Amino acid sequence: MIDVRPPAPKAYPALRDPWPFRVxxxxxxxxxxxxxxxxxxxxxxxxxxxxxTVAYLAAFGDxxxxxxxxxxxxxxxxxxxVNLVFGVCAAWVIARFEFRGKSLLITLIDLxxxxxxxxxxxxxxxxYGANGWFGPFLQAHGIKVIFAVPGIVLATIxxxxxxxxxxxxxxxxxxGSEEELAALSLGASGWQTFWRVTLPKVRWGLLYGVILCNAxxxxxxxxxxxxxxxIRGLTNTIPLHVEILYNEYNLVAAFAMASLxxxxxxxxxxxxxxxxxxMRTGNTHSLSGGAG
Amino acid sequence: xxxxxxxxxxxxxxxxxxxxxxxxxxxxxFLALLGPSGSGKTTLLRIIAGLDFPDSGSVWFDGREATGxxxxxxxVGFVFQNYALFRHMTVARNVAFGLEVKGxxxxxxxxxxxxxxxxxxxxxxxxxxxxRYPHELSGGQRQRVALARALAIEPRIxxxxxxxxxxxxxxxxxxxxxxxxxxxxLRITALFVTHDQEEALEIADxxxxxxxARVEQIGTPKEIYSRPATPFVLEFFRDGKEDLGVTR
Numbered sequence: 001m002i003d004v005r006p007p008a009p010k011a012y013p014a015l016r017d018p019w020p021f022r023v024x025x026x027x028x029x030x031x032x033x034x035x036x037x038x039x040x041x042x043x044x045x046x047x048x049x050x051x052x053t054v055a056y057l058a059a060f061g062d063x064x065x066x067x068x069x070x071x072x073x074x075x076x077x078x079x080x081x082v083n084l085v086f087g088v089c090a091a092w093v094i095a096r097f098e099f100r101g102k103s104l105l106i107t108l109i110d111l112x113x114x115x116x117x118x119x120x121x122x123x124x125x126x127x128y129g130a131n132g133w134f135g136p137f138l139q140a141h142g143i144k145v146i147f148a149v150p151g152i153v154l155a156t157i158x159x160x161x162x163x164x165x166x167x168x169x170x171x172x173x174x175x176g177s178e179e180e181l182a183a184l185s186l187g188a189s190g191w192q193t194f195w196r197v198t199l200p201k202v203r204w205g206l207l208y209g210v211i212l213c214n215a216x217x218x219x220x221x222x223x224x225x226x227x228x229x230x231i232r233g234l235t236n237t238i239p240l241h242v243e244i245l246y247n248e249y250n251l252v253a254a255f256a257m258a259s260l261x262x263x264x265x266x267x268x269x270x271x272x273x274x275x276x277x278x279m280r281t282g283n284t285h286s287l288s289g290g291a292g
Numbered sequence: 293x294x295x296x297x298x299x300x301x302x303x304x305x306x307x308x309x310x311x312x313x314x315x316x317x318x319x320x321x322f323l324a325l326l327g328p329s330g331s332g333k334t335t336l337l338r339i340i341a342g343l344d345f346p347d348s349g350s351v352w353f354d355g356r357e358a359t360g361x362x363x364x365x366x367x368v369g370f371v372f373q374n375y376a377l378f379r380h381m382t383v384a385r386n387v388a389f390g391l392e393v394k395g396x397x398x399x400x401x402x403x404x405x406x407x408x409x410x411x412x413x414x415x416x417x418x419x420x421x422x423x424r425y426p427h428e429l430s431g432g433q434r435q436r437v438a439l440a441r442a443l444a445i446e447p448r449i450x451x452x453x454x455x456x457x458x459x460x461x462x463x464x465x466x467x468x469x470x471x472x473x474x475x476x477x478l479r480i481t482a483l484f485v486t487h488d489q490e491e492a493l494e495i496a497d498x499x500x501x502x503x504x505a506r507v508e509q510i511g512t513p514k515e516i517y518s519r520p521a522t523p524f525v526l527e528f529f530r531d532g533k534e535d536l537g538v539t540r
Contacts, residue, residue, distance in 0.1 A: 186390035186393065187364045
């Protein structure tokens, strides 16, 4: 099999920098990463474990803390599937069809990236709050959105919307639609083609998008903070609970909770590296398959 | 099956891809669509397959109109230029695809599908390759898997889009006479798109020469070579340069 990836730069001696320069650059990069990323990471765990493992584990016995963990899991369990479905639809539509307003749609998908999460939260208050557009209607029907779980879910969906669509779109565009046409010519319906060809083809990109979406859904602070109302045991997610504990000088508990999010981050990075690796090997196949 | 197109017109925005194209392929015939790139030959093939639809004109299969027929209903075996094999499936699953997506009573049993797959892989001379993935195959092998996959649905016609274009010269020559022989053995009507004059003259029963969305000449290789009907055909064969027609 021909390897289509470009050769590593080290193949060209002319591009090789003198070694002191190289060492200095590497030291700078490693030092920067260590200072800004690794030290805080270590600090989270050293603070969480400062009074020993018993105190660390005790932090998770607090019912209010447990409620925050449950709420975070619930919000992610709703927001991620919703964004999975919408993200696949959006990427599919953009990659497959030409239509008026397509570039507007792409811009809209990126909107949550461009807007500050706090603003996103405020938009929801403006729309669904007691004095908002739908406020009177919702109140009349006894539906509580703002300062309640639905508002948190909505804000999280908004903030995490781009991840799946943005990951899938380039994968779908680069793979083209010949395989789908082949499936149709072999008698498959549109539905069969989607499930048997399109989805399996993009599965690693999809997994990558879902992982990132989930990490952000669980870790989101700004937008959720605005719409949550910070009711203990009811509308506090893990990040909000961390803030409350920290403000109350309950450092061990705050960092214990924070360590959960840190574990999530490390797991996310691991899964992400793995899915990227799978995607790359998959793409090598597609490249050599396409060029023939 | 006999295939006929009548006055096909296809526009892509301002670009005219087909301009009143009428051709006929007789039952069991091996017809070449020959022309420079952009002459409309692939568009014609896709319209016959049902992957594209004409703005006006009609397509007829055995005297029955098939213009608006959906691709799934046409039972055409289409071999794509880059084969379009399902990259996430093994060779066996690729070949079985057309049988597995059949609904209800039409779908053969699991054992029936397996038997058909190994029969087809023997036919395309790839026995024992069932478990390989497309990226583990050479270009010529992929081409033959694509052919086996298309034949699995027992197509009424075989449509091949630049079937030998992505192969190196030696494999190309071997494969094209093999495909020709296979087509004869199966007695199936087949159309193939090519921009290579030598290829068209060597293996086709008749050749349709196309240029700028129009048919320039239809005839046997001998007729076309000895009595070119238009200046374009003359130039195209004399110089053997595929892009001559579009540069002037």
